[in-house]
Amino acid sequence: MTKSQIKESIDRLRENINRHNYLYYVKSSPEITDFEFDQLLKELEDLENKNPEFASPLSPTKRVGNDILSSFEQGDHKFPMLSLGNTYSEEDLNEFFDRTEKTIETTPNYTCELKFDGVAISITYENGNLTKAITRGDGNRGDIVTDNIKTIKSIPLTLMGNDYPESFEIRGEVLMPFSSFETINEERIQEGNDPFANPRNAASGTLKMLDPKVVAHRKLDCMLYYMASDSVSEITHFEAMTNARTYGFKVPDTMRLCKTREEIKEFISYWDKERENLPYAIDGVVIKVNNFDLQKQLGFTSKTPRWAISYKFKAEQELTKLNDITYQVGRTGAITPVANLEPVQLAGTIVKRASLHNADQIAIHDIRINDMVYVEKGGEIIPKVVGVDKTKRENSSEPLQYITTCPECNTELIRIEGEAKHFCPNETGCPPQIKGRIKHFISRKAMNIDGIGEETVELLFDKKYIKDITDLYSLNADDIKVLDGMGDKSAEQLITGVEESKKMPFASVLFALGIRYVGETVAKKLARGVKNIDSLIAMNKEELIEIDEIGEKIAESIIDFFADETKKQMTLKLKEIGLKMELEEEELNNSDVLKGLTFVITGTFEKYSREELQLLIEKYGGKKTSSISKKTSYLLAGKNVGPAKMQKVEKLGINIISENEFLNMIE
Ligand code: IVH
Numbered sequence: 001m002t003k004s005q006i007k008e009s010i011d012r013l014r015e016n017i018n019r020h021n022y023l024y025y026v027k028s029s030p031e032i033t034d035f036e037f038d039q040l041l042k043e044l045e046d047l048e049n050k051n052p053e054f055a056s057p058l059s060p061t062k063r064v065g066n067d068i069l070s071s072f073e074q075g076d077h078k079f080p081m082l083s084l085g086n087t088y089s090e091e092d093l094n095e096f097f098d099r100t101e102k103t104i105e106t107t108p109n110y111t112c113e114l115k116f117d118g119v120a121i122s123i124t125y126e127n128g129n130l131t132k133a134i135t136r137g138d139g140n141r142g143d144i145v146t147d148n149i150k151t152i153k154s155i156p157l158t159l160m161g162n163d164y165p166e167s168f169e170i171r172g173e174v175l176m177p178f179s180s181f182e183t184i185n186e187e188r189i190q191e192g193n194d195p196f197a198n199p200r201n202a203a204s205g206t207l208k209m210l211d212p213k214v215v216a217h218r219k220l221d222c223m224l225y226y227m228a229s230d231s232v233s234e235i236t237h238f239e240a241m242t243n244a245r246t247y248g249f250k251v252p253d254t255m256r257l258c259k260t261r262e263e264i265k266e267f268i269s270y271w272d273k274e275r276e277n278l279p280y281a282i283d284g285v286v287i288k289v290n291n292f293d294l295q296k297q298l299g300f301t302s303k304t305p306r307w308a309i310s311y312k313f314k315a316e317q318e319l320t321k322l323n324d325i326t327y328q329v330g331r332t333g334a335i336t337p338v339a340n341l342e343p344v345q346l347a348g349t350i351v352k353r354a355s356l357h358n359a360d361q362i363a364i365h366d367i368r369i370n371d372m373v374y375v376e377k378g379g380e381i382i383p384k385v386v387g388v389d390k391t392k393r394e395n396s397s398e399p400l401q402y403i404t405t406c407p408e409c410n411t412e413l414i415r416i417e418g419e420a421k422h423f424c425p426n427e428t429g430c431p432p433q434i435k436g437r438i439k440h441f442i443s444r445k446a447m448n449i450d451g452i453g454e455e456t457v458e459l460l461f462d463k464k465y466i467k468d469i470t471d472l473y474s475l476n477a478d479d480i481k482v483l484d485g486m487g488d489k490s491a492e493q494l495i496t497g498v499e500e501s502k503k504m505p506f507a508s509v510l511f512a513l514g515i516r517y518v519g520e521t522v523a524k525k526l527a528r529g530v531k532n533i534d535s536l537i538a539m540n541k542e543e544l545i546e547i548d549e550i551g552e553k554i555a556e557s558i559i560d561f562f563a564d565e566t567k568k569q570m571t572l573k574l575k576e577i578g579l580k581m582e583l584e585e586e587e588l589n590n591s592d593v594l595k596g597l598t599f600v601i602t603g604t605f606e607k608y609s610r611e612e613l614q615l616l617i618e619k620y621g622g623k624k625t626s627s628i629s630k631k632t633s634y635l636l637a638g639k640n641v642g643p644a645k646m647q648k649v650e651k652l653g654i655n656i657i658s659e660n661e662f663l664n665m666i667e
Contacts, residue, residue, distance in 0.1 A: 006047060010054050013044040017060040018158065018248075025154035025221075026250045058129055058157045063150055063216065071210070071600060071626035072143035073644050077122055078169060079228040081136045083303055084115075084286060084310040090265065093287075096309045097261055100289060103306070104297050108289050111238045112256045112267040114275075115284035115310050116173035116223050119204045123149060126167050128159040128247075135207065139303075148207055149174075151216035156248035164247045168229035172222050172249075175280045176203040178349075180219035199281050210626075221280065224249045236290045257290065272313050276345065284312040317376045318351075319389055320344040322369060325356065325400070327407045331436025332516065333424040335403070335413060337362060339373070339385050346377050354383040358420040359402040366390075368397050408432050428566055434468060435461050437514050441469050445520050446512035447504050451490065451497035459483060470570055472498050473577045506532070506580045513571060516557040525549045526558075528592075528621070532582035533575060537562045593666055594622030598631055602645055603638030605659045613662070620666045628654065636662050 001009070017040050024030040024037070032040075045061050048054060056062075087093050101107055122142075124132040133149035135142035149155060152174065176184075176199040184202060185195035196202035206218045227240045234240040238257050245251040254271075258264045268285050275282050289295050289307035298306040321342040328336045337356040344351055354375050356362055365387055367373060372392040377383045405412050406424035408431055413422040424430050438457050442449040449472070452460075460466045463483060465475060475498065481491035504512075511523035518526065529547030530536040536558070544555035562568045575581040599617050601610050601624060608616070613636060614624045628635065628648055635649045635656045649656060657665075 003051075006051050007054055010044065010047050010051070013040060013047070014056075014059055017041060017044060018156070018160075021060060021153055022156065022160070022248050026248065060157065063153060063157070071602065071628075072145060072208070073642060074137070074141050074627070075132065075134045075144045076141050077134060077137075077139070078124075081120060081122060081139050081142070081171065082300065082305055083139075084308055085304045086284075087309055087311050088314075093264075093309070093311055094261070096287075100298060100307070104289075104294050106294075108291055108294050109236075109238075110258050110264060111236075111241075111288045111290045112258050112264055113225055113286045113288070114223075114252060114254050114271060114278075114282045115286045115312070116175055116225075117198075117200050117281040117283040118173040118175035118223075119200065119207055120171065121145075121149060121174050121207075121222065122169050122171045122228065123155065124167075124169050125159060125164065128162070128164060130155070130157050143208070145207055147212040148209065148215045149222075151212055152220045152222050154250045155222050160248040161246055163243065165229050165231045165233070168227060168231070170224050170244060170249060171226040171228060172224035174203050174207055175199065175221050175223060176206065177219065177221060177280045179279065184218055222250060223252050225251070225255075225286070232292070235292060237288055237292065237295070238290050240292075268311055275313070276316070282313075284310050286310050315376050316346055317374050317386070318344045318346045319372050319374055320351075322367065322371050322373045322385070324369060327403055329406060329408050329424055329430060329432040331433060331440060331514070333427060333430065333433050334419075335406075335422040335424065337402075339367075339375075341373070341375060344375065346375060346383060351375055351377070351383050354385050356385055359422060360420060362400055362402065366399065368393070368400050370394060370397060406430060428468075431461065438466065438469055438472070440514050441512045442472075443512075446508060447501040448508070449497045449501045451493035451495075456494065459485075468570060470573045470577065473574075502578045502580070504580060506583050509574070509579050509581065510536075513561070513567075515561045517554045518558065522549060522554060524618070527583060533571065534581075537568065537571070592621045594620040597622045597633040599624050599634050599636050600626070600628050600632050601636045601638075603641040605638040607659055607663070613659075616662075616666060628652065634662075 017037070020030065020032055020037055020040070030037075041061065044059070048059060048061055085096070087096060120136040122134050122136070123130060124134075130146075130150065132144060133146045134144055137143060150157060178199060181196070181199040181202050188195050196205060202218075203220060206215055206220060209215050224244060225241070226237075227244060232240050234243060238255070241251045241255060256263075256267055258267060264287060271282070271285055287309050289298060295305070295307040300306060322339050323342060324340040326338050326340060328338055330336065337358065339354045339356050341352055341354060356367065361367075365385070367385060367388055372389045373385045374387040374389065375383050376386045402422075403413065406426065409424065409426050409429055411424055411426035411430065414425050415422055424433065427433055435457055438461070439454050441447055442452050442457065452472075457466075460475070460480070460483075465480060466472055475495060477488075477491040477495045480486055480494065481488050505527070507524045507527035510518060510527055511520050525548050526536070529550070530539065539558075541552070541555045541559055544550050544558060545552060562571070594617060599622055601613055605613065617624045617636075625632065628645065630652055632649075632652070632654050635645075635654055636659070637656050638659060646656075
């Protein structure tokens with residue numbers, strides 16, 4: 001093939017793939033199988049690899065994500081990204097209509113749309129190509145997240161047809177559908193991370209990730225709802241968005257043109273009910289004056305357009321029967337009452353359990369077993385009981401007696417001043433507390449023991465192989481390989497994992513001990529401040545407070561921990577077993593050379609990855625931040641640093657150092 005034939009094939013493949021992408025992600029009506037699609041993509045990838053001169057950042061092969069960034073650059077919005085005024089009732093809404101119609105002295109048409117509950121984005125297209133995507137930020141300036149946005153398959157990289165304006169910004173909402181949200185949360189829980197509270201947080205967290213490859217793996221979607229341009233030729237918003245659909249954008253077909261207030265109210269009540277069948281979250285409806293000239297006449301306040309308003313739905317509620325209440329005991333002994341409900345459909349999922357928070361909440365609402373209760377799903381994914389329909393209560397019903405003893409170990413519960421929850425004080429004898437502490441000890445951010453999961457902890461504890469953390473270190477492969485679901489290989493892995501954990505640094509051990517308020521970061525500061533466990537045990541409150549970031553509350557908690565003889569003995573036993581109870585020689589000698597210095601990492605490096613460089617900075621007492629400011633001490637710059645970043649650094653007079661110069665600093 002000649003070079004021009006190759007170029008032609010590449011162009012044809014790109015066009016073809018873009019079309020199938022559009023059919024699959026925007027139209028939801030694919031014409032080819034996933035396998036056939038992958039074949040096309042592979043063919044294009046091969047051609048591009050062999051002919052790098054035809055590479056293009058807009059090729060569909062680039063949707064998998066580019067280099068990892070160390071921080072986002074900021075960009076200005078050409079037109080500010082405003083928010084919307086909110087209404088919550090028909091009365092508020094009528095006021096909006098009256099106000100609007102008085103100003104423009106006519107009854108306009110309105111476009112009604114769904115109010116998507118995600119993250120706002122503004123995407124710039126020049127000559128039909130996606131050039132930039134910026135988050136809302138403060139409305140005037142946001143993070144440039146172009147590479148992440150390019151991984152969203154429903155967003156066109158190049159536009160279809162040739163009717164689009166030469167240059168425009170289109171705005172919309174990046175969403176995470178419920179299905180991807182659930183998968184990602186399962187993954188996060190397995191990896192020892194906190195789950196995202198709701199799809200909006202998940203979408204926003206994902207968009208701010210520095211590695212576009214991870215973003216590509218999370219299935220985001222994007223609904224477009226606004227054209228911002230000086231050169232839109234259409235007369236109305238509805239038309240502009242309908243035309244945008246023909247350029248390849250996912251403009252929701254739920255959008256309606258309404259001529260009367262009644263039609264608008266019908267639209268609202270239809271979606272208030274129907275939203276439970278949508279695959280993603282919406283939290284209301286947006287109503288916009290349709291005609292651009294009328295919009296201009298109405299103008300803007302400092303924060304919101306006067307030509308649009310949102311109507312927010314009430315949080316979804318359902319009435320269902322409270323069958324029973326069970327009580328969960330956490331790692332710290334805190335008791336959480338949980339409602340077991342007659343299963344009910346709520347916001348797209350079936351709810352069987354809901355949080356009751358604590359005894360006070362139950363008493364305030366006078367919640368009783370067999371009551372018909374209102375269950376609500378707010379922005380959060382864990383539903384809660386918010387009230388009782390007392391008209392449906394049976395005469396025989398009696399007030400709930402909150403438990404007074406622990407459901408797991410029968411110990412009398414206590415209440416701690418300032419805490420809403422009851423606690424089981426039997427720290428050393430209450431099974432879920434012990435198991436919880438062991439699970440924390442083995443978790444990834446603590447001792448990171450490979451080969452043991454939460455279920456293995458349950459099994460080993462229930463079979464009496466371990467009764468506290470220290471027992472992990474006397475397990476033997478022959479004993480445990482006969483356990484249900486174990487076998488030679490997993491027993492071996494477990495023992496190796498336990499042995500390997502002895503190499504974990506002092507800071508991880510401190511975190512793993514499970515001292516209240518000593519999280520991962522505090523543990524690092526503490527390790528550096530005290531240098532070894534013996535001096536930590538010997539320190540008094542005043543000495544502890546001297547350490548960077550240790551306040552009164554943390555200091556008291558540490559003192560309490562070691563004042564407890566069992567915990568102190570357990571710690572000393574771990575030391576005897578061979579866990580690292582002091583800073584390593586190198587940590588000791590060099591730990592402070594970067595103290596007080598703040599670094600921003602950018603570009604690509606030869607010897608270390610960015611993550612490794614970050615670890616080195618922290619190890620030597622420095623701090624890594626993601627954006628450049630006056631407080632930045634050094635820009636640690638690799639190859640391929642963007643010109644905008646360099647300009648900013650030079651303007652602020654920040655020192656730029658190379659990888660080697662940095663390594664010299666810590667050597
Ligand atoms: S129009 C100038 N339309 O709601 C008007 N916004 O509370 C710009 N939103 O920041 C916004 N769905 O993130 C518009 N159909 C829709 C929307 C929508 C969700 C978000 C958007 C905005 C926020 C305001």
